Amino acid sequence: MSKFIVRGGKRLKGTVRVSGAKNAVLPILAASLLGEEGVSVIHDAPPLEDVKTIHQVLEKLGASLSYEGETVEINAETLVSHEAPYELMRKMRASFLVMGPLLARTGKARISLPGGCAIGSRPIDQHLKGFEAMGAEIGLGQGYIEAKINGRLKGTKIYLDVASVGATENIMMAATLAEGTTVLENAAREPEIVDLANYLNKMGAKVRGAGTGVIRIEGVERLRGAEHTVIPDRVEAGTYMVAAAMTGGDVYVEGAIADHLGPVISKMEEMGVTVQPDENGIRVIADKPLKAVDVKTLPYPGFPTDMQSQMMALLLAAEGTSVVTETVFENRFMHVDEFNLMSANIKVDGRAAVVTGGLKLTGAKVTATDLRAGAALICVGLVAEGTTEVGGTHHIDRGYVHLAEKLSALGADIWRVHAEPTSTTADEDGSIKRSDASRVKSTMA
Ligand SMILES: CC(=O)N[C@H]1[C@@H](OP(=O)(O)OP(=O)(O)OC[C@H]2O[C@@H](n3ccc(=O)[nH]c3=O)[C@H](O)[C@@H]2O)O[C@H](CO)[C@@H](O)[C@@H]1O
Numbered sequence: 073m074s075k076f077i078v079r080g081g082k083r084l085k086g087t088v089r090v091s092g093a094k095n096a097v098l099p100i101l102a103a104s105l106l107g108e109e110g111v112s113v114i115h116d117a118p119p120l121e122d123v124k125t126i127h128q129v130l131e132k133l134g135a136s137l138s139y140e141g142e143t144v145e146i147n148a149e150t151l152v153s154h155e156a157p158y159e160l161m162r163k164m165r166a167s168f169l170v171m172g173p174l175l176a177r178t179g180k181a182r183i184s185l186p187g188g189c190a191i192g193s194r195p196i197d198q199h200l201k202g203f204e205a206m207g208a209e210i211g212l213g214q215g216y217i218e219a220k221i222n223g224r225l226k227g228t229k230i231y232l233d234v235a236s237v238g239a240t241e242n243i244m245m246a247a248t249l250a251e252g253t254t255v256l257e258n259a260a261r262e263p264e265i266v267d268l269a270n271y272l273n274k275m276g277a278k279v280r281g282a283g284t285g286v287i288r289i290e291g292v293e294r295l296r297g298a299e300h301t302v303i304p305d306r307v308e309a310g311t312y313m314v315a316a317a318m319t320g321g322d323v324y325v326e327g328a329i330a331d332h333l334g335p336v337i338s339k340m341e342e343m344g345v346t347v348q349p350d351e352n353g354i355r356v357i358a359d360k361p362l363k364a365v366d367v368k369t370l371p372y373p374g375f376p377t378d379m380q381s382q383m384m385a386l387l388l389a390a391e392g393t394s395v396v397t398e399t400v401f402e403n404r405f406m407h408v409d410e411f412n413l414m415s416a417n418i419k420v421d422g423r424a425a426v427v428t429g430g431l432k433l434t435g436a437k438v439t440a441t442d443l444r445a446g447a448a449l450i451c452v453g454l455v456a457e458g459t460t461e462v463g464g465t466h467h468i469d470r471g472y473v474h475l476a477e478k479l480s481a482l483g484a485d486i487w488r489v490h491a492e493p494t495s496t497t498a499d500e501d502g503s504i505k506r507s508d509a510s511r512v513k514s515t516m517a
């Protein structure tokens with residue numbers, strides 16, 4: 073069992089480089105299953121646990137993958153299975169993204185139901201509605217979804233009741249090999265969807281309108297492997313922007329694309345943070361007291377739910393009371409109790425959380441309830457008095473490449489330990505000495 077240990081009080085300064093986007097590389101790797109000939113070469117594939125999981129799913133289906141640094145080569149010419157088992161689905165819901173490509177390519181798919189997770193129930197009805205509209209027969213049994221088609225999927229008009237990112241991606245991938253044209257209405261507009269569409273088009277697909285609410289996909293007979301570079305991770309970038317602002321820092325987030333971070337930048341500016349984007353990244357300077365602001369999460373281009381907990385961490389460092397409203401997931405305030413363990417004062421009322429800023433925060437033993445909650449707890453730890461231990465690191469490893477190393481390079485006092493620190497390592501105030509922690513194996517994975 074590992075933990076991150078953070079000692080608060082260091083101002084962050086310097087440059088941090090953003091990795092490829094988790095939420096772009098996962099659908100892109102799933103889409104590689106559509107390539108009947110040739111190999112795909114994907115650059116800037118971040119070395120994350122989620123990427124390892126989708127790798128295992130693709131291998132199980134018959135694709136072969138090889139890595140050189142952060143470039144992955146995928147050969148999906150021969151597929152040997154159409155089944156994604158529970159053991160892999162339970163690790164990561166995004167494995168469900170293989171359903172569209174499998175159905176389109178092989179005519180059948182058997183996928184374990186992904187189930188709920190810490191942030192909400194996360195149904196998949198819109199994915200299934202899309203596949204059914206395109207002619208798939210869908211059955212449920214023993215925790216699996218089975219889908220099959222006779223011949224090819226048929227292009228049609230599909231209106232999504234919810235602008236779901238995953239459903240948009242799954243249906244878009246399935247429609248690339250359908251007979252005729254699919255028009256997807258109320259489609260999600262996230263940058264990761266545009267990145268997926270760009271990759272599909274390099275593979276020979278005909279996708280138009282990605283990034284708007286209406287996507288048109290003209291089906292083609294075959295797709296082939298293609299070369300593509302994944303966009304930078306806007307949530308990872310936003311997390312470092314928050315960490316910089318919380319600590320009164322001056323940090324250049326290299327690779328961050330300002331266009332993808334509009335609402336995060338606006339809210340930080342409203343708070344009094346100086347944000348200076350240029351063509352290669354974004355500089356964040358926090359040299360004034362922070363002001364409270366209200367934040368409401370919405371589908372893109374609204375404020376991202378994946379930045380909600382980090383933003384809440386930042387609001388703890390602001391003077392005054394802020395209200396954070398979560399509209400995308402019904403249960404994404406699990407981090408609040410953990411923040412309150414660190415002397416925060418946050419009250420949740422339904423979908424809103426009232427955050428009292430400006431209080432002295434103190435280090436504590438806390439647990440990441442999901443990957444963003446974990447990153448947010450680390451951000452609080454950066455300014456809390458004393459030492460914070462963040463458990464649940466497997467969540468954080470799903471979405472952040474070398475988080476402790478990147479923050480350390482900016483001057484943060486953070487490291488990782490692989491064993492439970494013993495009571496002999498704790499000071500009276502609960503803090504842990506680095507010399508004690510170094511007795512347990514440190515991970516510089
Ligand atoms: C791998 C990936 O890209 N994950 C992102 C993706 O997740 P994911 O694609 O799972 O999120 P969705 O956009 O599908 O979910 C948004 C909302 O729609 C609901 N819904 C979704 C599908 C469906 O069939 N029916 C339904 O009701 C969900 O319960 C949720 O309330 O978008 C989320 C919303 O920006 C992000 O938090 C996740 O980081």
Ligand SMILES: C=C(OP(=O)(O)O)C(=O)O
Pocket residue numbers: 095165166191378443444471
């Ligand atoms: C919720 C997230 O991811 P996933 O959809 O993979 O659970 C996230 O990236 O914050």
